[in-house]
Amino acid sequence: MTVYDFYLFDRNGNCLYYAEWNRRKQPGISKDEEFKLMYGMIFSIKSFINRISPKDVQDGFLNFRTSKYKLHFYETPSGLKLVMNTDLNVGNVRDVLQHVFSSLYVEHVVKNPLTELGETITSELFRSKMDEYVRGLPFFAPKAS
């Protein structure tokens, strides 16, 4: 079990923060392009789900899986989008993403007087806390290979 990477988008689609841990393949496009593609995919999946759903959606999109990875998604009421890619054996990480938002983002970014909302997060403290938290997760164990 492992965590590959993590994206944080604001409501306008700017990538505020990106970190990767055990990622083994780069998509072959620039990071900027990748963020746009990722946000575009999430945005489209949300609209897709809203239309194809047989019932009224509340939380909406939770996660999807392919043969190699699982993408987890959590959106706060303010439109902040948290995306985490893990391997297939990881279960529900909604509470993990919620913790990242409430205990890391709010504490170290929103309450930091030096950050402009909507700007890329440059805070070293947030970066190190995030790294520490993800490395401490029970399902974070780098693959041997």
Add this chain to the structure above:
Amino acid sequence: MAIYSVYIINKAGGLIYQHDHNASRPEVEKTFSYPLELVLKIFDDKIVVAFGERDGIKVGHSVLAVNGVASEGRFLKDGRDILETLAMEENYPISIKFGRPKLTTNEKIMLASMFHSLFAIGCQLSPEPRSSGIEMLETDTFKLHCDQTMTGIKFVVITDPRQMAVDGLLKKLYEVYSDFALKNPFYSLDMPIRCELFDENLKIAIEQAERMGSAGV
């Protein structure tokens, strides 16, 4: 426990088959007095609730019927314009039925090609080499399972989040497709499937999977 619908998408992203199995969309009928407290707007040629959620009527629901007369786009079956009818005080009290809008064939074709692209993007953004596209997509109201065959045809099944044994159904659908669509001499590849035997066997496969999926719980 339910299987809601099945989509079959060809290798170019075109919808070649669609079947709604358990389309029980929630509907709410309510009698209103003048003036109408809901704000309605025209969206995609449908009358949709824009503001004023109440009694199970949600934003995004469309007007399905007025006083028992079904709606057809912006108009009622008897030709009256819905918004004009609702604006006139003498028509009140009036009973309006709301519900999630039914997908039109055009929307289904659009959603199918949309999923086709999402599938490809999911593959491109993979953090691991040699990943497939989206195989299972989970939301709070449904699960979408997708199986792509070697020849690029995608079988997409939308089910209840608790439905089990969907992988077996996907394989079975491919079998039914091979047996009753591909082996039909009048069927041309990548074109919409219109074969009676295919319809029948697909329905049987879905019903079987529904029973098996429920028995396990």
